[in-house]
Amino acid sequence: MKREVPLKVTIILIPLAIALCALGVYRGEVAIVLNKAINICMECIGLG
Amino acid sequence: MDKTYRNKKARKAAGFRKAVQFGWGILTNSYIKGFMPGNPAIYRGKLKKICVPGMNCYSCPGALGSCPIGSMQAIFDNRTRGIGAYVIGYLSVIGLFLGRFVCAWLCLFGLIQELLYMIPTPKLTVPEKADKGLRYLKYVILLVMVFLLPFFYRTGYGAGEPFFCKYICPVGTLEGGIPLVLLNSTMRGALGWLFRWKFLLLIFCIASSVFIYRPFCKYICPLGAFYGLFQKVSLIRMRVDEEKCVDCGICAKACKMRVDPRKTPNSNECIRCRDCINACPMHALSMNIGPGQGTVSKPKTQNIID
Numbered sequence: 001m002k003r004e005v006p007l008k009v010t011i012i013l014i015p016l017a018i019a020l021c022a023l024g025v026y027r028g029e030v031a032i033v034l035n036k037a038i039n040i041c042m043e044c045i046g047l048g
Numbered sequence: 049m050d051k052t053y054r055n056k057k058a059r060k061a062a063g064f065r066k067a068v069q070f071g072w073g074i075l076t077n078s079y080i081k082g083f084m085p086g087n088p089a090i091y092r093g094k095l096k097k098i099c100v101p102g103m104n105c106y107s108c109p110g111a112l113g114s115c116p117i118g119s120m121q122a123i124f125d126n127r128t129r130g131i132g133a134y135v136i137g138y139l140s141v142i143g144l145f146l147g148r149f150v151c152a153w154l155c156l157f158g159l160i161q162e163l164l165y166m167i168p169t170p171k172l173t174v175p176e177k178a179d180k181g182l183r184y185l186k187y188v189i190l191l192v193m194v195f196l197l198p199f200f201y202r203t204g205y206g207a208g209e210p211f212f213c214k215y216i217c218p219v220g221t222l223e224g225g226i227p228l229v230l231l232n233s234t235m236r237g238a239l240g241w242l243f244r245w246k247f248l249l250l251i252f253c254i255a256s257s258v259f260i261y262r263p264f265c266k267y268i269c270p271l272g273a274f275y276g277l278f279q280k281v282s283l284i285r286m287r288v289d290e291e292k293c294v295d296c297g298i299c300a301k302a303c304k305m306r307v308d309p310r311k312t313p314n315s316n317e318c319i320r321c322r323d324c325i326n327a328c329p330m331h332a333l334s335m336n337i338g339p340g341q342g343t344v345s346k347p348k349t350q351n352i353i354d
Contacts, residue, residue, distance in 0.1 A: 004314075004339035007337075007339060010282065010283055013140075017141045018137065020137030021134055021141060022137070024133030025134055029123050029131075029133060032119075033096070033114050037119065039090075040224075040228065041118060044106075044118060044214070045225035046225045047242065
C-alpha cells in the first residue's frame with residue numbers, strides 16, 4: 001500500500017482553506033450567494 | 049464471527065445511515081410554506097448565505113440553504129466581485145475534514161438514488177474499462193461546466209450562465225423545477241425546450257439509478273469530484289489494518305462504488321458509507337482521524353468463519 005499523507009499536511013491545509021473562505025466573505029461573495037439563492041433560479045429549474 | 053450476525057449488523061448500520069440521510073434531507077428542506085399551492089415562494093432568509101454540503105437545489109420550495117455548485121457558478125458569473133473564494137474555501141474545509149463522507153451521509157440526491165436502487169430488479173454492472181473512463185467525466189464537468197464556462201463565457205449582454213445548473217443538473221429539475229411547475233400555473237405556461245431537455249436527463253438519471261448504484265455520483269456529480277480531491281488528505285480516513293486483513297475480498301464485494309479498500313482505502317471514489325467496514329469479518333477496516341499505522345493482532349493465517 002502507498003504511503004499515506006501525514007496528518008500535518010491536513011493541519012496546515014485547514015487554516016488555508018478557512019482563510020480562503022474568509023477572503024471570499026471579505027470580498028462580498030456571501031451577498032452574491034444570498035442574492036442568487038433567495039430568487040428562483042430559472043436556469044436551475046429549466047425555465048431560463 | 050457468524051455470518052448471520054454480521055449481516056444483521058450491516059443491515060442495522062445501513063438503516064442508521066438511511067435515517068441520517070432522511071433526517072438531514074428533511075432538516076435542510078423544511079420550509080413548509082414553499083410547498084403551499086398557488087403562488088409558491090422559496091425561503092428568502094439569511095440561512096441561504098450558507099451552502100449545504102451536498103447537492104440540494106436552492107430553488108427547491110423547501111430549501112433552507114444554498115446549493116454549493118450553483119453558488120460557485122453564481123460567484124463566477126459576477127466575476128468583477130467574485131473569484132469563488134467563499135464557496136471554494138468553504139467546500140475545501142468540508143473536504144479537508146470529511147472527504148466524500150458527505151456523499152453517503154448528507155446528500156439528498158444520493159439518498160434518492162439509493163432508494164431507487166433498492167427497487168428489486170436485475171442490476172447492471174458497467175464494464176470495468178467503460179466504468180473507469182466514465183469516472184473521469186465528473187472531473188471534466190467540474191472543470192468545464194462549473195469553473196471555466198461560467199467564469200469566461202459571456203453573452204452579448206455581458207451576462208454569464210450557470211452552465212452545469214442550466215444544461216445538466218437533474219437535481220434542480222427534480223427538487224426545484226417539478227414542484228414549482230406543479231404548484232404554479234404561470235410557470236407551467238413558460239415551459240420550453242430547456243425544461244424538456246432537463247426533464248429527459250432526469251428521467252435517464254432516475255431510470256439508470258434503478259439498475260446502477262448511484263450513477264450520478266459515480267459519473268456526473270461535480271461536487272463529488274471536488275470532495276474526491278481531498279480523500280487522501282482529509283482528517284477522516286479509511287484505514288486497513290494489514291495485520292488483521294486476510295485478503296478475503298469481502299470488503300471489495302460489499303463496496304457498491306466498486307472500490308477495493310485493500311488496495312485504495314482512500315480512493316477518490318469511496319463515499320465512506322462504511323459498508324466495507326461492516327462487512328469485514330476480521331475487523332481490519334476502520335474509519336479514523338488521520339492516517340493509521342496498523343496494529344499487530346491476529347495472524348494472517350486465521351480462517352474466516354462464514
